[in-house]
Amino acid sequence: MNHENTDGKSTDTDKTDVLINTTVSDYDTEGLAIKEEGLREGKIFPGLDADYPLRDPSEDPRWAVRTVKIWMWITIFCIVGILVLMILGIWYD
Amino acid sequence: MSHLEIPGISAKWVIGFFGLFHISVAAMAIGMAFIVAVLEIYAYRNKIRRYDLFAKRTQLFHVCIYNIGTINAIGLVFALSGLYPQFWSQIFVHFFWPLIIEEFLFFLLATTLTFHYFFWEHLWGHKKLHITLGVLLIPLFFLQMYIINGLGGFMLTPGFKEGEVSLFKGILGYDFKAMYNPSFLMLQLHRALANISYAGFCLAGWCGIRLYLTDDAKKRDYYEDCGRIAYYIAFAFFLSIPIIGYFYSHVMMKEASQAFWDLMLGRGDILVLGIDTWWLKHFLVAAMLGSSLVYFHRIDKTNVPFSLPKVMVWSIALFYLMFYMAMGMVMTWLFFWLMFIAAIISALISLFLLHSNKNSARALFILLGVISFLTVMLGGYAREASRPRFVDRVSAYDNIYVPEERSPYLMVPVKPGDIPIVKQETTKEAQLIHDRCVDCHTLDVIRDYKDDDWDEVIKTMINYGTELTEDEAKLITEYLKAGKPF
Numbered sequence: 001m002n003h004e005n006t007d008g009k010s011t012d013t014d015k016t017d018v019l020i021n022t023t024v025s026d027y028d029t030e031g032l033a034i035k036e037e038g039l040r041e042g043k044i045f046p047g048l049d050a051d052y053p054l055r056d057p058s059e060d061p062r063w064a065v066r067t068v069k070i071w072m073w074i075t076i077f078c079i080v081g082i083l084v085l086m087i088l089g090i091w092y093d
Numbered sequence: 094m095s096h097l098e099i100p101g102i103s104a105k106w107v108i109g110f111f112g113l114f115h116i117s118v119a120a121m122a123i124g125m126a127f128i129v130a131v132l133e134i135y136a137y138r139n140k141i142r143r144y145d146l147f148a149k150r151t152q153l154f155h156v157c158i159y160n161i162g163t164i165n166a167i168g169l170v171f172a173l174s175g176l177y178p179q180f181w182s183q184i185f186v187h188f189f190w191p192l193i194i195e196e197f198l199f200f201l202l203a204t205t206l207t208f209h210y211f212f213w214e215h216l217w218g219h220k221k222l223h224i225t226l227g228v229l230l231i232p233l234f235f236l237q238m239y240i241i242n243g244l245g246g247f248m249l250t251p252g253f254k255e256g257e258v259s260l261f262k263g264i265l266g267y268d269f270k271a272m273y274n275p276s277f278l279m280l281q282l283h284r285a286l287a288n289i290s291y292a293g294f295c296l297a298g299w300c301g302i303r304l305y306l307t308d309d310a311k312k313r314d315y316y317e318d319c320g321r322i323a324y325y326i327a328f329a330f331f332l333s334i335p336i337i338g339y340f341y342s343h344v345m346m347k348e349a350s351q352a353f354w355d356l357m358l359g360r361g362d363i364l365v366l367g368i369d370t371w372w373l374k375h376f377l378v379a380a381m382l383g384s385s386l387v388y389f390h391r392i393d394k395t396n397v398p399f400s401l402p403k404v405m406v407w408s409i410a411l412f413y414l415m416f417y418m419a420m421g422m423v424m425t426w427l428f429f430w431l432m433f434i435a436a437i438i439s440a441l442i443s444l445f446l447l448h449s450n451k452n453s454a455r456a457l458f459i460l461l462g463v464i465s466f467l468t469v470m471l472g473g474y475a476r477e478a479s480r481p482r483f484v485d486r487v488s489a490y491d492n493i494y495v496p497e498e499r500s501p502y503l504m505v506p507v508k509p510g511d512i513p514i515v516k517q518e519t520t521k522e523a524q525l526i527h528d529r530c531v532d533c534h535t536l537d538v539i540r541d542y543k544d545d546d547w548d549e550v551i552k553t554m555i556n557y558g559t560e561l562t563e564d565e566a567k568l569i570t571e572y573l574k575a576g577k578p579f
Contacts, residue, residue, distance in 0.1 A: 052140040057218035064215035068208060068226055075205055075229050082194055082236060089190075089267060 097176050104176040109474070111169040116473040117466065118162035120284070123238055124292025125155045126206075126230040128326055133224050147319040151296060152210045152227075159206055163199060184244065189266030191240045198237045205230055238284060246277035249480050250348045275348040279341035286330045286337065287472075291465050293327025294381075296320070297454075298462015304455035313453070320458045321392070325401055327465070328385050332409050335416035342420075351534045352479040357424045362478035370478065372428065374471035375417075376435045377464045382413050383436030384443040384464075388457055391447055481537055522572035523579035529559050536579065547573045 057065075098104050129148045136144035173181040185192060209226050216223040251274065300320030304313060345353040355361050359369040389406045421429030446456040519527070530539060533554075542550070547570045555561055561569070572579070 052136070052142050052145065053217055054220060055217045060218040061215050064212050065219055065222070068212050068216065068219075068222060071204065071208055072222070072226050072229065075201055075226075075233070078197070078201055079229070079232055079236070082198075085194070089269060 097178075099176070107172055107176060108169070109477075111165060111172050112477065113470055113473055115162060115165045115169055117469060118158050118165060120288045120469055121292045121295055122155060122159045122162055123234045123285075124288040124290070125151060125158075125296075126227075126234045127289050128292055128296065128323065129155065130224070130227045130231055131326065132322070133227055137220055137224060143315055143318065144322065147315075147322070149210070149213050152206075152213070154299075156206055156210050159203065163203065166199075184247075186266060187268055187271060188244055188247075191243060191267065191272060195237060195240045198233060198240070202230065202233050202237065205233060235285065238288070239281060242280045242284060243272040243274070243277060246274045246280045247271050249280075249345070249352060249476070250274045250276040276341070276344050279337060279344050282337045283334065283341055286332075286334050287469070290327045290330040290334065291469050293323045293325075293330065294461045294465035296323035296462075297327060297458040298465075301455040301458030301460075301462065304453060304458070317453060317455075320454060321397065324385075324388070324454075324458065324461070327461075328389075328409070329401060329405065331382075331385070332405065332412070335409075335412040339416055339419055342423075349480060351481055351538065355479040356475065357420075363475055365474075370471050371475040372431070374468050374475060375420075375428075375432055377468045377471070379413070379417070379432040379435040380439035381461060381464050381468070382410060383439035384457060384461060386410060386436075387440045387443040387447070388454060391452065395452065519579070520572075520577070522568050522577070525561075525565055525569055526572075526579045529561060529565075530554075533557070533559070539573070539579075545574065 099107055102110075129152050132144050132148035132151070136142070136148060170181075174185075205226065209223070209230065212223065212226075251271065297320045300316040300323065303316045304320070307313060307316070342353065345356075355363055356371050359372065363369060363371055386406065389400060389403075392400045393403070417429045417432045421427075443457050443460070446460065447454065450456050526536070526539065530536065551561070551566050551570050551573075555566060
């Protein structure tokens, strides 16, 4: 399996290393089998030899990125709102 | 009786149980938000997989304890509103708007925390976005703690003179002076640093347990390394705690003198089964210091990538030494020497533990995790037990908000003076007692006094600095002797 490591270079690495703690689709039977075997043999924990598994942004599920972005801005907006309320409370109390 | 009673356990200990349980979990949750963010950023910048993994596993634990802590907080509110209905009703109205924001923050935190953990593996291509989401947890947790510390500080120093409740308000449900009461800032700083330190020691303790449970060399290396990082963070935040502790004590001495002297002299509820909980807490803190000095001394001799700067480690030791000297001067030098001995005994035990585990810190991690848990429990208990019971201490508190009067005003802006305040008719003598005695202690100290030697008591108080003319002293003495109400 090709895996893009932290230097941006594509290298061949052991599949178990790539699968360590990364999401495997329920339909990826090959991936699931490798992961299960790795778990059974104790190879997967805890990915000490694995590269830092950055990947191309296009590989991230779009729904997940959108959900987190929307939520992040809602949270930032709420924090700012609460801070404004606290500052206004100084004068209006 | 101002509250319901529970046979056997007592209402006080029901609240005590919920409160301490909540402190143990909530304090850890606040600290972990910071530690996870630091670990994830550090792992990303240096591209170290194991620290990212440690951050993720910590965040899973964090999600679990956050839920437990939140449910426990609801239990605390239920218990307070059932067992101390008048007290809770009034404090809830006094801090209505901050508590509504607090509730909203619970919602924001639960959601953000859950998203942060469960989207971890989906965002390897957007790591910075994921880190930003994790970093947002820090101000959210800080704001939540900020608000609850307003209430916590108010319970200790309910105004700018002990015995007075702030009633400076234009909007019913928010009281600026009550929120920003005299002990607010010190409580805020102390808890912010202590929570991070506590969470770090607990994480190191967890690594210690895992070290005992595995024979795999790689895993041992992983847990030893991650435990070390957690220990570094925990100990670094030890740095300012004694400095803040000193100023916190100073504020208490000025603004909550009874609580201060209860702590210093080990009076009242501070003693549990004859044990002074505050002394015991400091005994354990000194033990943590002694163990940590040995740990850092040993770390310097091993082949680890980095350690905390020596100047920082020794500064922390020096600050604690100064703190204990200051406390020794106020109380007794026995306190100072006991702390000194605790640090030395603990250092020797730690040397033995490191040596017997072939330089693995697994036993030390567990020891420090357990001790930090106990210090948080004891500190939390001593803080609440030192002050006089809030319900009893402010005699006119019931008159501030009368339930049937408050509801029409709850949602409308009202100006100061618009709210009807029922005033108790007081005699000149009672007013004198209210005005002069609460400079140093609360009124329930006078009410609880069993003897009848008021002449002596008043003379002693004047010697201590109470400002009373001869006539005033005579009036008060006769009044107290007659056993009249105030």
